[in-house]
Amino acid sequence: MSGDARNGATALRKTAEALTYLSGFGNEHSSEAVPGALPQGRNSPQRVPLGLYAEQLSGSAFTEPRAHNRRSWLYRIRPSAAHPAFTRTDNGALRSAPFTESVPDPNRLRWNPLPEPAPGTDFLAGLWTLGGNGDATQRTGMAVHLYHANSSMERVFSDADGELLIVPEQGGLLLRTEFGLLHVEPGHVALIPRGVRFRVELLGDASDDARTTHPTARGYVCENYGAPFQLPDLGPIGANGLANPRDFRAPVAAYEDAEADGHTAEPVEVVNKFCGNLWTAMYDHSPLDVVAWHGNHVPYTYDLRLFNVIGTISYDHPDPSIFTVLTSPSDTPGLAGVDFVVFAPRWLVGEDTFRPPYFHRNVMSEYMGLIEGAYDAKAEGFVPGGGSLHNMMSAHGPDRETFERASAAELRPQKIDDGLAFMFETRWPVTATAQAAHAEHLQASYDDVWQGLERHFRAGGRP
Ligand SMILES: O=C(O)Cc1cc(O)ccc1O
Numbered sequence: 001m002s003g004d005a006r007n008g009a010t011a012l013r014k015t016a017e018a019l020t021y022l023s024g025f026g027n028e029h030s031s032e033a034v035p036g037a038l039p040q041g042r043n044s045p046q047r048v049p050l051g052l053y054a055e056q057l058s059g060s061a062f063t064e065p066r067a068h069n070r071r072s073w074l075y076r077i078r079p080s081a082a083h084p085a086f087t088r089t090d091n092g093a094l095r096s097a098p099f100t101e102s103v104p105d106p107n108r109l110r111w112n113p114l115p116e117p118a119p120g121t122d123f124l125a126g127l128w129t130l131g132g133n134g135d136a137t138q139r140t141g142m143a144v145h146l147y148h149a150n151s152s153m154e155r156v157f158s159d160a161d162g163e164l165l166i167v168p169e170q171g172g173l174l175l176r177t178e179f180g181l182l183h184v185e186p187g188h189v190a191l192i193p194r195g196v197r198f199r200v201e202l203l204g205d206a207s208d209d210a211r212t213t214h215p216t217a218r219g220y221v222c223e224n225y226g227a228p229f230q231l232p233d234l235g236p237i238g239a240n241g242l243a244n245p246r247d248f249r250a251p252v253a254a255y256e257d258a259e260a261d262g263h264t265a266e267p268v269e270v271v272n273k274f275c276g277n278l279w280t281a282m283y284d285h286s287p288l289d290v291v292a293w294h295g296n297h298v299p300y301t302y303d304l305r306l307f308n309v310i311g312t313i314s315y316d317h318p319d320p321s322i323f324t325v326l327t328s329p330s331d332t333p334g335l336a337g338v339d340f341v342v343f344a345p346r347w348l349v350g351e352d353t354f355r356p357p358y359f360h361r362n363v364m365s366e367y368m369g370l371i372e373g374a375y376d377a378k379a380e381g382f383v384p385g386g387g388s389l390h391n392m393m394s395a396h397g398p399d400r401e402t403f404e405r406a407s408a409a410e411l412r413p414q415k416i417d418d419g420l421a422f423m424f425e426t427r428w429p430v431t432a433t434a435q436a437a438h439a440e441h442l443q444a445s446y447d448d449v450w451q452g453l454e455r456h457f458r459a460g461g462r463p
């Protein structure tokens with residue numbers, strides 16, 4: 001990395017670390033980068049302050065119930081409508097629902113991390129689809145993507161097909177969005193709502209040493225075609241707990257204006273994912289030109305280590321739905337299109353209890369990833385940046401080594417704080433893409449982790 005590039009990365013990180021945010025989940029936020037830019041008392045005045053254009057961005061139908069209604073008003077230098085025609089561009093390794101390249105596979109599958117990307121791979125080019133379900137054109141289902149990038153985006157991306165839940169595993173990210181800037185590090189997540197334009201810039205590792213090497217970024221993305229993620233109901237848990245609403249952070253308004261001092265704006269490539277395909281157009285200005293905004297269809301971040309973990313203080317452990325950070329409800333109450341679940345550091349105190357995840361078969365399909373460290377059901381082979389897929393009704397649970405260790409362990413209070421795992425759990429089976437089903441980094445003998453689980457049964461006697 002050249003001295004200039006290093007200074008650039010350091011400056012970018014300083015920008016990221018100095019950001020301020022608005023607090024709260026689902027709020028009616030408002031923000032202005034220039035005082036007086038936000039119209040007061042109405043959304044669409046005859047003339048918008050400072051000569052801005054008013055524009056509504058709808059994330060729900062106008063007519064959806066108030067509790068589900070999502071829209072924001074953006075006050076921008078140019079209206080979004082001022083752009084040339086989009087033309088098709090290469091989808092790269094991005095695939096969309098319906099997933100028809102492979103037959104749905106009942107086998108337990110596990111992948112190692114993605115291989116190194118070619119030089120100059122930005123976040124968008126680095127997206128690699130593992131699989132998913134539903135239909136992007138019907139706004140149902142979800143896709144699991146991974147990304148591995150080594151270059152900041154210069155172009156801008158938006159996804160008409162769904163919202164993007166970005167789960168970094170390596171490398172900090174600066175997200176420049178229409179609503180302002182967001183900073184995420186591994187252990188945080190970011191949510192870009194449907195249709196919101198953004199650019200991903202790479203910050204590298206938070207430690208100084210790593211910043212002297214070329215920044216790379218790796219992680220996971222859940223593309224949710226269905227209803228926007230919301231906080232789960234808490235039921236008997238009460239009014240507090242799990243992910244607390246005030247810990248979600250939305251950006252403050254910030255805009256790009258290359259023409260500010262009479263300069264000519266550089267053309268900006270804008271890529272739009274629409275019904276499964278990528279489309280591109282060259283804009284004569286940056287679409288990240290929103291000077292003020294208000295509304296509830298906004299991007300946000302959340303630090304997973306702030307998750308208030310609830311579990312047993314007697315015996316057994318609750319089903320992992322107790323670890324739900326965000327849920328996308330489907331049309332059947334209690335049955336999520338997709339849940340985002342985190343296995344955060346926590347104490348295990350259950351008495352006379354097999355403490356790791358139990359053996360089970362689940363009508364829901366579970367994709368699991370690892371952000372850091374280890375996961376308590378797997379002694380080895382499930383590594384940060386890798387992932388496992390336990391599809392509808394497939395039998396899974398602790399590997400042999402974990403089973404033997406946990407069955408013999410002395411049950412003292414034990415802190416699990418050596419890892420951060422997550423799950424995208426969906427009501428529909430996940431069909432792998434061809435590239436995932438035939439990937440070199442697909443593990444050949446995952447089934448073997450359950451080999452050698454010996455018979456201990458003796459009729460008429462205790463083992
Ligand atoms: O499969 C997994 O590891 C996730 C999981 C954890 C747990 O404690 C119970 C059920 C479950 O699906």
Ligand SMILES: [Fe+2]
Binds near residue numbers: 360362366390396
């Ligand atoms: Fe499971």
